[in-house]
Amino acid sequence: xxxxxxxxxxxxxxxxxxxxxxxxxxxxxxxxxxxxxxxxxxxxxxxxxxxxxxxxxxxxxxxxxxxxxxxxxxxxxxxxxxxxxxxxxxxxxxxxxxxxxxxxxxxxxxxxxxxxxxxxxxxxxxxxxxxxxxxxxxxxxxxxxxxxxxxxxxxxxxxxxxxxxxxxxxxxxxxxxxxxxxxxxxxxxxxxxxxxxxxxxxxxxxxx
Ligand code: VGL
Ligand code: ZN
Numbered sequence: 001x002x003x004x005x006x007x008x009x010x011x012x013x014x015x016x017x018x019x020x021x022x023x024x025x026x027x028x029x030x031x032x033x034x035x036x037x038x039x040x041x042x043x044x045x046x047x048x049x050x051x052x053x054x055x056x057x058x059x060x061x062x063x064x065x066x067x068x069x070x071x072x073x074x075x076x077x078x079x080x081x082x083x084x085x086x087x088x089x090x091x092x093x094x095x096x097x098x099x100x101x102x103x104x105x106x107x108x109x110x111x112x113x114x115x116x117x118x119x120x121x122x123x124x125x126x127x128x129x130x131x132x133x134x135x136x137x138x139x140x141x142x143x144x145x146x147x148x149x150x151x152x153x154x155x156x157x158x159x160x161x162x163x164x165x166x167x168x169x170x171x172x173x174x175x176x177x178x179x180x181x182x183x184x185x186x187x188x189x190x191x192x193x194x195x196x197x198x199x200x201x202x203x204x205x206x207x208x
Pocket of ligand 1: 014019052084121152153154155156157158
């Protein structure tokens with residue numbers, strides 16, 4: 001088996017209980033990627049995971065707005081924001097990684113979405129596209145110029161991470177069969193097209 005060198009990282013996006021069946025913001029078949037994600041980890045020396053990590057009063061929760069239903073939208077200071085069911089609340093079971101996901105050999109865990117007033121889909125920046133999680137600097141400091149993304153959800157956090165990765169001049173690969181999507185109002189098709197247009201490589205785990 002070929003193992004990637006130190007300039008390449010596998011990034012496991014939000015493989016957490018709340019995005020799996022039975023969770024607060026379940027993604028269809030979200031749990032089915034865990035086995036693939038674990039197998040993929042054997043091929044990478046550098047492994048990074050992200051964790052959606054919201055305070056209970058987070059403004060991305062519909063419950064924190066008057067007369068707003070989950071999956072509707074609102075205007076925030078940084079643009080249009082989808083309002084979600086309460087999910088991935090700091091310290092709660094739903095915010096924990098899927099119990100079968102291997103995390104003992106993860107180099108870095110990036111938490112995001114912990115600022116009450118701003119959501120964060122991307123592993124690199126909050127939804128204002130300005131506030132950094134620090135991941136870009138971390139990769140740069142370690143000489144990592146190529147990333148492979150997998151996880152949940154393909155059309156939100158994986159997608160925004162991929163686009164930001166390209167904008168940071170990284171080579172970005174998305175391992176499609178190790179992702180599942182929410183697919184809200186055509187968001188999956190839009191995300192796939194945009195990733196293709198912007199130079200993200202869409203691959204499958206068999207290609208590795
Ligand atoms: C996500 C919606 C809200 C994701 C996180 O991980 O894709 N989606 N928070
Ligand atoms: Zn979230």
